[in-house]
Each structure stands twice: as structure tokens, then as C-alpha cells.
Amino acid sequence: MTTWNDADLTSIGEAEELDLESERGDGTLRDPVTMWVVRAGDRLYVRSVKGIDGPWYRGTCSRHRGRVTAGGVRADVTFHDADPGEYADVDAAYRAKYGRYTSIVEHVLTEQARASTLRLEPR
Template sequence: MISNPLEHLADVPEITIGFQRPDGSTGSTPIWVVHVGDDLFVRSMNGPHGGWYRRLVARPDAEVRDKGHRHPVHAEPVRDTTTLAEVTRAYGAKYEGSPYVRALLDENAEAATLRLVPR
């Protein structure tokens, strides 16, 4: 029995997250996801000013998708410094070798970290 229906996303290199805009329309964007402990986390490489991040903070109920799976989630901002450091390490390890990972390891991106909770 899977305790967390999002657990399989830990090994997926990229997911798509759907969000709602202020005008009520919807959109989606591909993002990288990491697993720390029992939780999944996403982070905006553009920091707190990233569009999808701002939309999820404003309306935290969202949907994530990978190959054929759809999962309703609730996005929770992460402020705990220990957890943020663990998420940074997880991004560095999972995406090591990618020229894009560096943008997810700095303080700006760290300030835009969300925990994805099944709903």
C-alpha cells in the first residue's frame, strides 16, 4: 500500500503543474520535483517572482501530472531552514550535471519552495 499517492513522482525527472490565474483561466508549466523524507517539493528558478509560483501561493490547490497520471495537490510554502537546506541538497543531487540546476540552488529559488500535499 502506498502511503503517499505522490511517492512515485520522486523518480520522475519532470512533472507538469497546473494552476489557476487571477482571471480564473488555467495554465500549466513543466517543473522539476524532489523528494525529501516523505514529502515532495518544487521550487521556482525565478524565485518568489516566478509566475507559476505566485499563482500557486495565491491559489494553492493545483494538479500535477506525469506520464498518464493526474494528482490533485495542495501547495504549502516552506520556511523551515533545515527543510530548505535538505531540498537544496536534493535538487543538487538529483539534477547534478544539468547546467540549469544552479538556478535552483541559490537563496532566491530557496525562498520559492513549496511542499506538494495530496488532496
């Protein structure tokens, strides 16, 4: 596993939103999708409100690679399914960062959304 350097981890983790481009089977990148990103410990995570049926999530499954842009950082990444043991920390990070959006944040805390939790690792 490759780890984030402190500057990129902080910049991406503090960014309000992240643009994610997943890699197609032929190696080209899909159009960017804007989403929330959270930091839990020294790791970065994203989730699909629609769970594993979400179009952008399904796009990450073809090669488990892509690119993210947030907080002035542009990085090539791999997408890893988070372990269910990570969900509680990710839930807490979503509540802490986006809790002011009360009616929206609950959508990323459902079992459906949890199942799509991806850990972003630099490559």
C-alpha cells in the same frame, strides 16, 4: 496534513519533470508549466528559478491549490510554503537528482529560488 501513498510518492519523486497547473480564483486551472520536482523524505517539492516573482509561483498564491502530473500520476494538490528548515534537504535532493545538469541546477539553489520552495500535498 494529508500524506502521499507510497506508490504516488515514489512515481512522482522519480519522475524527471512535473507538470503543475495552479488554480485560479474562479476554480479553473491555469495552463500547465513543466518543472523539476524532488523528493526529500516523504515529501515532494518544487521551486521557481525566478523565486517568488516567477509567474507560475505567483499563480499558486491565489488559492494554494492545483493539480500536478508526473510519473504517470495525476493528483490534486495544495501548495504549502516550505519552512526554511526544509531548504537544506531540498537543496540536497536537487543536487542528487539533477546534479548532472551542472550549469542549470545551481539556479534552483540560490536564495531567490529557495524563497519559492513549495511543498506539494495531496488533497
